Amino acid sequence: MAKNGKASSNGKAAHWVGKKLKRKEDPRLIQGISHYTDDFKMAGMLYCVLVRSPHAHAEIKAIRTDAARALPGVVAVFTGEDTSAVGGIPCAMQMPDLKVPRHPVLATGRVRYLGEPVAAIVAEDIYTASDAAELVEVDYEPLPVVIDMEKALSSDTPYVHDQFNSNQAFTHTLKNGDIEAAFKKADCIASQRMLNQRLAPIAMEPRAVIAEYLPGENRLTVWSSTQIPHLLKTQISVMVGLPETAVRVIAPEVGGGFGSKLNVYAEEGIVPWLAMKLGRLVKWNETRRENFLATIHGRDTINDVELALKKDGTILGMRARILADLGAYHQLLTPLIPQLTALMHAGCYRIPAIQIDIVGVFTNKMSTDAYRGAGRPEACYNVERIMDIGARELGMDPVEFRLKNFPQPKEFPYTTITGLTYDSAKYQESLKKALKLAGYDALRKRQKAGWKSGKYYGIGVSTYVEICAIGPSAATPAGGWESGTVRIEPTGKVTLLTGASPHGQGEETTFAQLIADELGIDPGDVNVIHGDTLAVPYGIGTFGSRGTAVGGTAAYLATQKLKAKMATLAAHLLGCKPADITIGRGRLSAKGGKKSISFGELVMSAYTARNIPAGFEPGMEATHFFEPSNFTFPFGTHIASVEVDAETGEVKIEKYVGVDDCGNVINPLIVDGQIHGGIAQGLGQAMWEEVIYNEDGQLITGSLMDYVIPKAHFFPEFTLDRTVTPSPVNPMGVKGVGEAGTIASTPCMVNAVCDALAPLGVRHIDMPLKPERVWKAIAAEQSGGMDPLPPELSSAAKRGTSAKAGKSSTRRRP
Template sequence: MPRNGKANGKTNGKGSGHWIGQRFKRKEDPRLIQGISHYADDLRLPGMLHCAFVRSPHAHAVIRSLDTASARSVPGVVAVILAQDLEGVGNVPCAGVLPDLKTPAHPPLARERVRYVGEPVAAVVAEDMYAARDAAELVQVEYDPLPAVVDMEKALAKDADLVHQEFKTNVAYVHPLKNGDIKGAFKRANRIVKERLVNQRLAPVSMEPRGVVAQYLPGERTLTVWSSTQIPHLLKTQISLMLGLPETSVRVVTPEVGGGFGSKLNVYGEEAVVPWLASKLGRPVKWIETRRENMQATIHGRDQIAYLELALKRDGTILGLRARIHADLGAYYQLLTPVIPTLTALLITGCYKIPAVDIEITGVLTNKMATDAYRGAGRPEATYVIERMVDLAARELKMDPVEIRRKNFPKPTEFPYNTSTGVIYDSANYQMSLKRALDLAGYTKLRARQKAGWKQGKYYGIGLSTYVEICGMGPSSAMPAGGWESATVRVEPTGKVTVLTGASPHGQGQETTFAQLVADRFGLRPEDVAVIHGDTAAVPYGIGTFGSRATAVGGTAVYYATEKIKSKMSAIAAHLMGIKPDGLVFGNGKIATKDKKKSVGFGEVVSAAYMARTLPPGMEPGLEATHFFEPSNFTYPFGAHVCSVEVDPETGETKIEKYVAVDDCGNVINPLLVDGQIHGGIVQGLAQALYEEVIYNEDGQLVTGSLMDYALPKAVHQPQFVLDRTVTPSPVNPMGVKGVGEAGTIGSCPAVVNAVCDALSPLGIKHIDMPLKPEKVWRAIQKAQTPPAAGKRSRAQSRARRTA
């Protein structure tokens, strides 16, 4: 049975015991639904100044001169600074390391040249925001425009203009990944399927733009930076390095963070400039990004062009995959820019046994904003191309897309499964999730209706996507900046529990899920547990929230820290009861023997730990434990999505009629929150398939510079999603959890495109690149042959009908 979405009100408040797996209402919500939480823009400090940036209107230009006199004359303006004022301030960091990587210097404010529209060239500080923005418009910059490198494929030409002269090429790196007998695979193949597939550039568009507030206290020599970030600790380290301050003087606090989707898994130039201004001016400074700035100068995602060849046997068995992928990196690197496309290589075989691969990824520099991690970060690109290729192969071989998938899945007994790309899938049962999804969708009936529809000129399509993804990022050996996570659990003297987590949730709800987890282990109520995150002065060093890692890595750290305390409490309890500490059970506010004959109150043991008079000899007082969890592997959630669409041949519009998602993220702590993650994820993937696209014109001008031009999905566009799940616990962590933040996005995008291409198959249309906007689909239909099944109506007739 598909689940309904209702929270179980009964689980809130009463009883104790099993909180894991409950649809528990979020602890975060009361402050959010009353508007009494604090995002960066809501912070007010005495004497606070406001900052605005002056940004390049050109994609590529030499800065001839900068005149700040008129800007300085605006009443209320306190300072106007240029690149040369930032002496000693370090460049924007990139953690990505690859062999022979060409890394351009990335100053926080542009020096002689600008290389993308939106690149900051000056910063204005004023008493209020209106004055700062007025003055920013008065900073006069003379530019000598240069030819812009916009098209990543043209950028590869020998005589192409260069983004960075010093490299003498626009190729930032070439990353190969080869394994197996690829030549033999293609020699033995009965069929080779080839296609060029584009993963267009997207904008993450968290509803809260970025924001930074900084305050320097000269007496204490402390710099506090409130930033809307996913990685407070890494940001603290990088701010100290960029500004040359001892790391012990820098504190980063994340206020409420209004979404990130990877875009705030970063260190931006503004995060150096604003703190620098605060320390130089001796007053707090606030900068809040406008939406226009957000479109121009917050990282973008995706932007890959893939040339693929799939070698197959006649029966659908896949023998090998060749992929030449061009990845548009933009003009400079942000934190992870160059490594994101390499994740595509790791996941490109999807959930299929492909014994031979030959992958080559070319990172290309262009005059655009940097690409970086956006929900899925390299993995949606992989899933899209393999899922499209498998569908194209099925069509070529006249097989059902279900059959070709089943033919190439590893068996459940083959896990852990070593892929030819070098990763080890932890656990899965792809057959099970696919079957469940097909049953829920009524696949056979949908196919029957489709056939009948074609005869009546109705274009119904059914799209599948069976995906696996790489989550729980990740073992440190495979991560650019450490892949572990920290947690401290402290039972306070009153028996309430404080959890400090290095994860930095920004909408995912870990204040709730971690409270459920800890309450469950201690036999308390989630109300008794407070989860603190996002303050480097309070929380032990941590990594942050991204890559669907908060629960799988951060939650596991919480789990182990809790176990350490339980073990100590067991020893104290046993000492108080005069028995051995083995096998004591926590529950109902007590610590008891298994047979429940003897017990001691949870609070009594806590008191003993703090009063320190009745502790076992030699035991340290207090009840606090910290754990740094290093995962042994990634986790690999998987699932099957089935999407049924109707395409209107008159308008090219796609209507999603039914959407079924069966996801397996291992064990689930809070099903309500998992559903929410899946819903939101599906819509982001679906939006890539149908609407969203960052467009730069041939001059490198950003055409989609506002929400007027960049099509975000709205409520009216979405169907009701039918969700279900299978549960295949991960062996990588003791809770068996996998992660769910990106699953929906990874699974949904190819399902939708496969459905549309399936709908149009009677017209001989094989493939249309995303986004499948009505105009593009309509043009493809016009170009295609007259539909054989709907042949009664010729193209000319259709046109006549439209103009009538």
């Protein structure tokens, strides 16, 4: 495959790349014969249940475990005192002023969030273990709770961690350009405070861990539902104090992650420790309730965003102050996420000056960390909302406003004010394609007509850019490269060992497609192995839309090494120069095509090694560790059309259009699936999802009854199209697609609803846009009453003019 992915490097047209190949993963999944961690049942296996704190903040005065221990079938009960030698839960981030509290696997002395584990029960079966957990008595002395992240920074607040004398975990400022001058010379400053609510990732497979320790071999094997088996292996070895060579981590079938399994959790320290301590296999399964309590949450920021504008719509500068609720402890990447938010505040716009100030705050809640998009949806939301608000204040159409501020395609690679270098993009083409697909002009006409009959139609546009293929190692906390080992077996069948351990992304299929094209063989002959640290060379994992762009590229480059080796051997056997060898359709041919050797024969001769060139290394295996030179920056345009019932606040999503550009596409079916899923999660945030802790730190949304995961009938059919702008960062020209939908759709939806309600004076509504909240926003704009404006809206209430007359009028800043 050449740079644009249209042709293979041997000159033949690509055969498999670009095809909607059915997934190789699926037969085992649709028959229910695959194995997720919970599906393994081994002889002698014990079951672990954790006792968790019912308080958000309390002193542990005493723990009585006698009754639990006495229950027949209970093997052992341990508390934080027993596990004090187990290493703390790691945080991979280092920052100058970052406060890092010790994060024990079982709490000692004090609990700091609801659901923090305080004791571990091990029993012969799960029912007995659960019964025993009920028998553990813990005396707690409740402490004042820190819930509100703004109050947490005041002087008279209790502290989550007394030793820091503050709840401020870190500060981070990104500043470039003359921001003061930009705001001084602005004709108009659009400003808005926006909440990005706390979310729960809710992978359908809850987390699960099994551990087995064989003292004779000094071998600890841990099965875990994780996105990062190798990083986890390293961390487990540190936590339990074994040499890393004694630890094997297996990520079997993993039932979704969305960032929540890009982590190292308490249970991944406790369960291996229990297996070592007891000399028995131990399994722990997370319940959904525990998943809400003690698997990381996402988002949870308060954003004060300002945009300095010239009258003609030119952006002069952007400022944002962001408070990020980190929860009680840092998980693996907790402090990183808000920094990604800061980085992406340039969006897809030409912004000459910027200042982003972030404060990370400790509260008595579960940690926040990477959830699909991980900092970028927050940035995109701020940017795309403030663009709409700015356009409205100037009386400009949001599309016209965006087009005015996009960099031109010829300016790429484009260096942003935040210091990133965007690889390639055609924002204008994407926007225009989406407008056409959505029927934008007709939607605007209908909107105006609707005002006369009391119908509130809204059109939301979001033009996004995301940072993917994470990433160059210099910019990542734990290595941003990925490994790929391609082994052509003596029979000509191919094994790929990829470090990018997937959890639903279909890498077994896409990676097989790209290798099949390179070697001129069938994807069915390529077996992709992942998720076993004993089999696969060290790798980083699947997250940050990096699987194909980094992991796929590693596989691609390892394949290139083998192709060179095969050409050397083929040239030797056929009596020509290696440069004259072409590979394709199961054969290696000399120039002219008269002499050739089958793929299988050639490979076998590399293993039999009886007739090889001098110095030729037998076998047919190559490994490549790919270090990307830059991130990739997929982009696109999403448009939503909605109708809002002004009497009930109910929002109906009528149409949803996405035009995405993820560079070259290996499997269109899988790419579309990724975008659909992303949109669904983004709309979930915009419309329904919200993790709510009450003032006592109790989780109000602790089940799937209270926390709304979107269902099938919540959505219209999404209409997708794409543009293709290859990335120059990797030889396949691919960018990444896993998070695009989540990043684009949230502001798109809120823009649509605010657009619908603009005639009623509504400027902004915080997510999720539940009917009650929408209705209240409308009611608040009515003069003391609850009824929305009568349908015969005066012309002054229409878009643009209302912006000048109403409360969202243009304001000068000193």
